[in-house]
Amino acid sequence: LKYFYQVPYVCCRKTSDCAAGHAMRAILLFWLASQAATGSQAKCNARLLLFWAVDCESRTQDTVKKNIDHCKNSLGKHCCDVFLSFYAGHPLTWGDAWIKENTIGQIVRPGYKFSFLKQAYYDHLHQKEDKYDFIWVLDSDIDFSGTNLTKFLDFSHRAGTPIVGPTFKGGGWESPVLLELGEGQTEGSNLTGQLNRLGAPSPLCDVRHTDFVELTAPLVRPQVLPALFEGCRDCVHPRSDWGLDMIWCQLAKESRMNAAGAGGCALIDATPVNHLNWKTAKVTRDFFVSLQEVKRSHSRLWAQIKAFDCLVMEPAKSVNSLQVLLADGRVLSTADGHRPSAVPPTELRPHRRGVHHIKVI
DSSP: OHHHHHSOOOOOSSHHHHHHHHHHHHHHHHHHHHHHHHHHHHTTTTOEEEEEEEOOOHHHHHHHHHHHHHHHHHHOTTSEEEEEEESSSOGGGGOHHHHHHHOSEEEESSOOHHHHHHHHHHHTGGGOTTTOSEEEEEETTEEOTTSOHHHHHHHHHHHOOSEEEEEEESSSOOOOOOOEEETTEEOHHHHHHHHHHHHSOOSSOSEEEESOOOTTSOEEOGGGHIIIIITTTTSSBTTBOTTGGGTHHHHHHHSTTOOOTTOSEEEEEEEEEEEOOOOOSOOOHHHHHHHHHHHHHOGGGOOOOOBOOOEESOTTSEESOSSOEETTSOOSOOOOEEOOSOOSOEEEOOOSTTEEOEEEO
16 A cells, blocks of 8 residues: 555546546545455454353343454454353343354353363364364453453464463452362462462563463363363363363373473463453352362373463563563562563573573564
C-alpha cells in the first residue's frame, strides 16, 4: 500500500475523467486495505478450539459468550471453533439457535473437564489433530475478554511447548490443589502458596518455561493428546482430574512435540487472564484419592513447581530487575532498570543455588 500511495495522480484531459480516475483509485485503495486487514484473519480459520466445561447459570452463559465475541473480534470471525461440555443442565437452556450457530459439538453428562476432553478426543478430535494449532481447555469462570489474544497466541507459539498456561491477574485466583503426602502429613498450604506464586504474572518476564501449568485454563496442542490419553491411560481419574497437571509437563517434555529445551510447559506472563473464582467445584475425597493415585503411579514425572527461565519477548518494556529470579518465581534482588532495546540474545546466569537464568531474546 505504501508504494500505491506514492504513485502521483495522472493529469487528465477532462475534469470528468480525473473524477472517475480518482473514484476508481479510492475504490481500489479501500479494497486493498480491506484485504490487508483480513489477511491475518484468513490465516486463522478455525485454528483454535475453545473447549469449556459449563453449567446453565446466566453468569456462565454471559461470560462464555462475551469471551467468544472477544475472540472472534480479535482473531477473526472464523478463527475459532467452540465445544461445550455440560456437567450440569442442557444445551437448550443456552438457546437452540445460538448453540447451532456457535458450537461444533456438546457433551451432556456429569463429570470433569479433562474426562470430557478425553471423551471428545476419542469420539472426534483424534481425527482432527492437524486442524487446530491449540485447544484452549477452559473453566467457565475464566474471563479473557480484556486479554490481548493476538499476543497471547503469538507468545504461546514462540514458547515452543505442547502445553501453555496463562497467568492469572486480580485477587480472585488461587490454586485449588492441596497435596496430601501420606498419613497425617499434609503440606497443602505450602504447595498452594507455591502454585499461586508461580501462577501470578511476573513483572520481569513475558514467558517462563516451567514444570507445572494449572488445569484451570491450559492451551494444549492436539498432537500431545495421544501422550496424555493413550500413552497414560490412568492419568485422568474417572471421578476427578486432579493430578494430571502434576505430571503432564514432564510427559509433554518427553513427547516428540516438545520444541523447547527448558520443559514441556510454559506460562505467558505478558497477557494474564482474569479468574473470577466462582468455586463451583465441590472438593470431595475423590479429588485427593485421584491425586494420590496419580502420584503413586507416576512419581517419576511429578512436578517440582518451578520456573526454569524468564524470556523477554518485548525488550523495550520497563522492568524492576534483570538480575536474579528464584526457582519459585520470587525475585532475590531488584534494581531499577529497563529491558534493553537491543535485539541480540543475552543470558544472565547468577551463580547462586536455587537461582535460574534470565534470557533476553
